[in-house]
Amino acid sequence: MDLNILSLLVWIPIIGMLGIAFVPRDKVDVIKIIAAVATGMQLFLAILLWMQFDKTSGGIQFMERYYWIPSFNIFYTLGVDGLSLPMVVLTPLLSFLSVFVSWNTKKAVKGFFALFLLLDTGMMGVFLSLDFFLFYVFWEVMLLPMYFLIGMWGGPQRVYAAIKFFLFTLVGSVLMLIAILALYFTCGQTFDMLTLMQTAPEALNGVLWWGMSAIKVIWILLFVGFAIKVPVFPFHTWLPLAHVEAPTAISVILAGVLLKMGLYGMLRVNYGMLPEAVWWFAGALAVLGVINVIWGGFAALAQTDLKKMVAYSSINHLGYALMGMAAVIAAGAANGNNYAAAEAGMSGAIFQMFNHGTISAMLFIIAGVVYDRAHHREIAGFGGLAKQMPIYAGVAAIAFFAGLGLPALSGFISEFMCFVGAFPVFRTIVIIGTVGILINATYFLRAYQKIFFGPLNEKYKDMPEITSRELFTLIPLAVITFILGVYPAPFLNVISATVSGIIEHVVNLGGTVGIF
């Protein structure tokens, strides 16, 4: 294809940002329209990309590759495959909707949307770049707008939340940078991810650093970097705070896209370049997954703030994805070459990433709707809103039930697949993990009941119904959740070739080389 569609996807928001920079700061409507048009165009291109994507191929498509800094072997390489495509569609979808979620922003509108578009470019770049250096630059570029968006437009504790987010993520990124450089110098001085996937397992085989296998050292450095972003259990403390303080649109982006980068990074980098270590770490990954599930679930159960509850539910939901990812080792010879389980687990993990993106986005928008009206989010502070706002209650029901994994909604299928995949290998862990579903249901149902049923709180008897703009941001997500819950095949078909490729890669390169 002659048109560089991937470059367009990455750079359209930047063009929008430059456009906004030249609009006087009082022309608020023009600014919003530019933001909506930029993200809308991006969404249109992403859908076009989805349609043109060759489902039968597990390789990289639409590749673009140019020299950037030849003296350090740095390229500008973009490409998309079944692993990144769902994220590439999810990102502009949520960005586009988020523009409308934050339509009523009053404070410094120009700055808000300019930074928002910069964030959009950063996210898109992370999912599309196939050069490690470029990947790292995009990964870091997101921090600046995120810091400002939380710190400037957030809640009362915004400044603390912003710097905490920044410090946590930067610790992860600098460790990642060291790992990237170590890979660069030990595996033939290249940043090209596709090349590294082939050369790294060979080059690092048998190398010892301080008595430890180099593969394990690099794996740990990269894993910590990605785990902070997910966030995986001991690194999760920044998340609830950032979520609660961030404005609604930014929470949507944070939960919907940013958290996925950690999982995406693990699948792309850790699984791709260090397949041997997958076998070493899969058990730990499953354990961390189940800790996330249980810990996130109980923490969510304890929350009185609706948004905080949703934030913890993210930790819980991504735990399922981690368990699904760990299931890849089912395909190994020691586990009876159970490719079906491995595929179920891996596809489930990627599907869960996408579903969590749509479902948690809905939940955050719903929390935002009620906050805009009542200016608080105490779950116990409402009651009987179902009578007052029937449409809102209806949409909220879809989101809450999707969150707790009700069959016929997409969350159920992906969680189920993660369990099915992981079960043959990690029997006990999965059984403990299913308890998570129960906790999950408890806190969602309890919250729904307290907010929407019971006697109407007198304070809110004039509370206006959900507006059409708010509904507009929720309906597409609800529709996707419903369709994929009933008929997930279109999604699973797109990723299946790539998933098999990753499993093959992990089995072929990791199964033969022992690192124990």
Add this chain to the structure above:
Amino acid sequence: MNNLNSIKLFVPEIIIVITILAGIIADLFYSNKRSYLSGYWILGGLILSLLTILFHNPQNVTTLFNDMVTRDPFAIYFKLIILMASILIVIISRYNKEFTDYRVGEYFVLLTIMVFGMFLMVSAVDTILLYLAIEIVSIMSFILAGYLKSERSSNESALKYVIYGAFSSGLMLFGFSILFGLTGSTKLCFIGYSLATLDGGANFALIISFVLLLAGFAYKISVVPFHFWTPDVYEGAPTTITAFLSVAPKAAGFAVVIRFFHIVFGDSGALNAGNWLTQTELPWAQILALLAVLTMTLGNVVAIQQDNIKRMLAYSSIAHAGYMLMVLPVLSSDSIFAVMFYLFVYILMNLGAFFIIMTVKNITGGESINDFKGLGWKMPIVGIAMTVFMFSLTGLPPTAGFIGKFYLFAALIKGGTQFYWLAIVGAINSVISLYYYMRVVKVMYFDGERQETIIKPIMPITLILIFLAISTIIFGIYWSPIADWVRNSLIFYVASL
């Protein structure tokens, strides 16, 4: 090369000397109010010298004045970046309101003498000339730090600077004399050659000499534990001088350290991979690594507690010295490349940050972090530029500061697994530094409200700030020209014995 032939290759320095004299004479004819006009003479001279270096550029690497100074690409690179910093400082000094009640003719002249001293520092290959050059720079810095005669803090800073400076240069001189005693020569190349063939009997003297020299150099680039003068001097000195001290003499200091260690204590004497001389039995790589870790950690941790922004940037400059020192244990051309590249980037971003401090001080009269409250709303361009510099100093992409740090870490990782821990310490230090750099950003944006009236600094300052901020970003996205320039400058004069 003999003295007479040397002169035609010494033109840039001669132009600077003429500029100094012209500045002194011109200053006699200006009244107090118009004494800033002599700055234009100086500026013209510096630019002329810059053009001479750029265009009068015979490629042969040689020594001048009977092996006193050398004229190699390495020295020329440093001369160019020092001139770049000096020219910016001379331009911006004109708008520094701290000088309102002072004659500034001498100021410009002293600054130019410093430039001359630094030119000699980066090109000297003889210990006596090296010492003299360092002294020229030091003495001029003492006077300039105390230039605001009627301000206590300025006087204090000059006095502290003199005492520390005199003490450390005494140590350094002692170190040089021991080296002379051991080797019988003042020429660096010959010293290095003699040390390599020294028998074990002189080890103790060599260790003492090394420690003394290290103290002298470490003072110049403010390495812990020889850094105590830095915060006080940076706080008290006029802002433009602080800006200058934080970049130019530091660059010259690093040039001296690199040249001296490579020629004298490295076994190949050239700018390529080699080993440390083993004659002293000292673990030099480890000593330098330890100093680097102490320097950056102390700089970053103490900077967190500062409320005066000049003091904060003083500690930050200590930390940056630590980052650059971090790669010196790796004796390779990559580590030198990384330091040289970093210095260039550091000049851009640090000058930018100090110019903003000056601009703010011109308007509010204060230099504490609270004076930056709401600055992003009051002065949007200044706020954005400051944000860029703070991000760059932290080392976040897409700014040049990131590329600088990237090369530093790359040199360490390439150096081998024994340096990995150093890279990790350096990386963690960048995270610590994020906290205080972001504090400035926080104060500028989060602690203020949208203002109806926007203050604009005068046009020349705005232009310089925009220029520095945009170059900081552009060199963070496409830095090949700078990288090529630095790589081509990685040539030392090496004597064939």
